[in-house]
Structures are given as C-alpha cells and as structure tokens.
Amino acid sequence: ALLAGSHLLKGYRGGHVVIRFALGGCTNRPFFRIVAAHSRRARDGKYLEQLGCLDPLPNAHGERVAGLNLERLRHWLGCGAQLSRPAEKLLGLAGFLPLHPMTVTGAERLRRRAREVAAPPAAGSSGAGDAP
C-alpha cells in the first residue's frame, strides 16, 4: 500500500529483514554485496545496510575474496534478521556459523556421482563381457 504523498517512501505489508546477496558488476563479471534489506525489496534495490562483499571470480593469487562486517552482522541477527541459503552457506564456510547441512549433502552427492561414473563403466564392461 503506497503512502499518500512521497514516491520514495515505500510502505510494505508484512515482510522481514533478510541478509542476502545483491548482484552487481558487469556482463560476465558478477560481484555480490552482502546486504541487510527488507525481503519485499528488489534484489539489487534500496537496502538497510551493506555488511560485506564477495567476489566469486578467483583473483591473481587464485583466491575468492570475501569481506564480512561481523559486528554489524551480529547486530542484525540480534534484531531478528533471516539469512538466505547462499548467505548461510557462505557464513558456514567462513566458520562464523556451523557448516550448512546442504553443503555436506552436496559434497556427499558429488562423491557418490563420481563413484558411479568410475564404477559402472568397470561393472558395465565386465558385465557385457560376462553376459552371453
């Protein structure tokens, strides 16, 4: 519901504060800002506060650089902000939160797929040789 008068001041119904990634950068060059914003806002729109950044492309030393303002993050989490799933995974990797269960599951799935790719050709070739 829009307040009468100001176009700039958007009043929302419901919604909560989330800590999520806002995408920026150029074509084929993403850059994420870790941001505390209302859940109903646009992904790259007006936010409450920037809490850090993440560069998903590796730099000259082969590392992906991420900055996190832990003090303000703690403040917003204390105010009852929720986290998006990629934000939770990133903080799990950083060690600020415990590791996300989907990270562990993802790693197990990858390993199972790798084993299946290695094992069935071996089983398939020996099976085809055995079969009449």
Add this chain to the structure above:
Amino acid sequence: GPPAEGEAARPAFADEAVQTLLRRMTGLDLQKVFRPVKTELKPPKYKLMTEAQLEEATRKAIEEAKEKLVMPPVLNEREPIDDVLAEDKFLEGTETTKYVFTDLTYSIPHRERFIVVREPNGVLRKATWEERDRMIQIFFPKEGRRVIPPVVFKDEHLVTVFQQDRHEDILNMCIAQFEPDSPDYIRVHHRTYDDIEKHAKYDLLRSTRHFGGMVWYLVNRKKTDGLLTDMIHRDLLDDATSLITLYHMLHPECQSAKEAKERKLQGVDLIKVFVKTESQKEGYIQLALQAYEEAMATSTAS
C-alpha cells in the same frame, strides 16, 4: 647469525639512552631535512623579519625537523602463522579455489583482525602474514602502499637503486609498503645498510630518520670502522665518541669497554683505545686521527 635485539640484560633499540646517542649522531642539518620534496612548483615567499622573529622561526623549524627525524622501529622478524581452526575433510572436491574471509569491523586494530582461509580440501586455517597484509590493504587502503609490493624491492633491482645513490628514497618507500616486522622490510633495510657500508656513503643518510637504524645495525655486527673513519674525516669527534659509547653499551664484555670503564676515558683517548683493541682497519683510523690532530694544532697555533 647476529644476536637478537631486546633481551632483558642488553639495551634495546627503543631505550632512552640508546635513542639519545643515535639522535646526536644523526645530526640536524636543516638544509637537508627541508630540502625541496618534488611537489608542485610555487614561487618562493620572502618575509621581512627582525632578529627575534628569525630566531623564533628557526626554533619552530628545529622542532618540526625533530618530528620528521623520529626513527622507525627496529623489530625482530615475525613468526609465521599456521593455525588450523577446523578440518572438514568431506568438503574435498566441492570447490576448486580457496576462499579468503576478512572481518571488516571498523573498530578493531589490524593486528587483531580475523582473516581466515577455507582451502579446497576443506581445511579452515588462519591466513599467512602476506595474505593478511594484502587483504588489509584491499579493504583498508593506506597511502603509499600497493596491494602487490612493487618489483623494485627484489634484490636484482635494488642494485640499480643503489647505483643511483637513492638509498633514502628506497627506505622511505619500504617504510610505506611493509610492516616493520615483516621479512621483506628487514631484508631491504639490511641490503641498503650493507651497500652503504661497502661504499662508505654514510653521508647520504645523515640527518634523515634512517641514520639511527643504520648505526644500530652496524654496531650490532661490529662493522663500525668505516663509519668511524668517515666521522673523523668530517671532524665530528662528538659523534665518534657517541658511537663508541653505544658500542660499549651493546658489547660490555669487549676489552675496550672494560678499559674505558676503569680509566673513565673521554674524547680522543676513548677513540684511541677503541681503535687499538676493537677495529679491523686500524691503519686508516690512525691516519685520520693524525690528520685531525695536525689540523687542530695548526688552527690553534695560527
């Protein structure tokens, strides 16, 4: 190797007595301290002053020069960090490159900042000193410091710098770029001091803030002969006595120190005793002393 500085019994670089001696030896040549730094050209300003005003201006200039001549700290090389916070071996193979996480809280000092690295094999460890310096420069840039250290600090390029006699400039750049306890800072400083000592270019650093560090380095390694000769040639006998006093403070077990303490020597006698017992290039220093004494004799006679 050379003994570590800062043990309880031995005097450290930052002690008042040591600093006073080093400051006296550095000298205070106003012309050199305030020589034109390359800034944009402005026409010179002329002021008409009385004698009293001129004295006041000179006094203020001397105080400002003392600010500029504060010596940068001399510290031991820092211990490498290797501290593992977590090992999650099942994450092996999910990522191909490592993540570096920096804590961007504004109010904590850089030394206490948390900078951790999550390796592709799942290990979460604290970042090495080089990674720390790079990350801190990326997020909290400092004036005059580059994220990747300039190539001029490599040994093969330092040679070119020394051939152009720009020791002071390279030392200023080194102070801006590196932390005082990093191995690169210490290596560049030691190379500079070695080159100055090899070619006897002591005057390049006199009246700058690097002179104290150079004297400390030479006295710790007992390579003071060239410096002593240079001081006597320039008729700086007080500086020579300060140098020898500092030497005795740092090496109290040597013979000249014991003799000086017993007989309470001052001035030229102190230098003579030191030259006889401690120096390698006795001949040069004796010649210089003789020349000095002859010059004194002729000037007092005439």
